[in-house]
Amino acid sequence: MEAIPAFKVLKELRELSTTASTGAIPKCSLCNDTQLVPRPTPDYPNAWGHCDCLIAEIRARRYEVLAKRANLGSMHNMKLEAYEPDHPIQRKALEAIAKEHRGYYLYGPWGVGKTHLMAGTVHRAIARRIPAVIISVPQLLDMIRKTGRDSNTDIEDMAAKIPYLCMDDIGKQKDTDWTEERLFMLIDERWKLYQTGKAHTSFTSQYPLELLAERLDGAIISRIRGMCKVLFIDGKDKREKA
Numbered sequence: 001m002e003a004i005p006a007f008k009v010l011k012e013l014r015e016l017s018t019t020a021s022t023g024a025i026p027k028c029s030l031c032n033d034t035q036l037v038p039r040p041t042p043d044y045p046n047a048w049g050h051c052d053c054l055i056a057e058i059r060a061r062r063y064e065v066l067a068k069r070a071n072l073g074s075m076h077n078m079k080l081e082a083y084e085p086d087h088p089i090q091r092k093a094l095e096a097i098a099k100e101h102r103g104y105y106l107y108g109p110w111g112v113g114k115t116h117l118m119a120g121t122v123h124r125a126i127a128r129r130i131p132a133v134i135i136s137v138p139q140l141l142d143m144i145r146k147t148g149r150d151s152n153t154d155i156e157d158m159a160a161k162i163p164y165l166c167m168d169d170i171g172k173q174k175d176t177d178w179t180e181e182r183l184f185m186l187i188d189e190r191w192k193l194y195q196t197g198k199a200h201t202s203f204t205s206q207y208p209l210e211l212l213a214e215r216l217d218g219a220i221i222s223r224i225r226g227m228c229k230v231l232f233i234d235g236k237d238k239r240e241k242a
Contacts, residue, residue: 028053071135072119080120083113087235096231097121101128101164103200105228107208111237114204118166121202125164132164138173141182156182160189163199171207175215184220191223201227208232 031037031051039049072078080098085091090113097104097117101124106114118134125132143155159165173179193199203224205212213221 071133072122075115075119075122075134078116078119079123080117083116083120085113085235086238087112089232089234093117093231093233096229101125101130101200103194103228104202105205105209105224105230106203106233107205107230108233109237110206111239112233112235113238114233115168116238117233118168118202118204122164122166130163132166133158133162134166134168135159136168136172137170137183140167141173141179144182145178156186159186161193161199164201165190165199166202166204168204169206170203171205171212171215180217180220184217187220187223191227194227203228 027033028035028051031053033053035051035054036048037051039047041047080094083090083094085094093106094117097120101121104118104121106117108114115134122132122134140155140159147155170183173183187201190199190201194201201224207215209221209225209230
């Protein structure tokens, strides 16, 4: 734990002394809500540092910030523990995904929970303080197209460099030379980061890679296959009402 200089300790103690002056019962018994506790080190035996209560608060706030940036929206409840498999293949996929944070290529018919599982991996990444985003491929390409040639760098850089990216519904995009070029550039950057251990990328699709290869350049398919564990998902359409 990094030590805090004494003058900063005194300043923060003054600013955080309102609890004592109002007579309120402190929530933290370690620091009496000053958020500072002794943190002696061999070099600085009188050093102070942040209390565990402040560290926990910072982590909670960081989760909130990361969750907002993750584009989860209506998927805020789609966590791995909330996924209810109704088919042996779904249960097997859930068990595999729950074991390891890595890239996955989930394919299968619509409505079987592919997006739920991938949203669950984003929640897990955020809980581990790993920046993550989930976005549909058509939406991402549309955002890049609409921002124009001069201002799309930020969007593409985010997608290229974020430590964990889930690309939902690859194969739903309209196939053009432009979309294939953008996908190759993005997935190639993700592949380079994967090779250095700096990023993972996951995909969902209705197409097995063999069929997706009929629509996209083989170099894209090769990189996806190299980055991802391929899992087939099957079962009933969860969107259908009983």
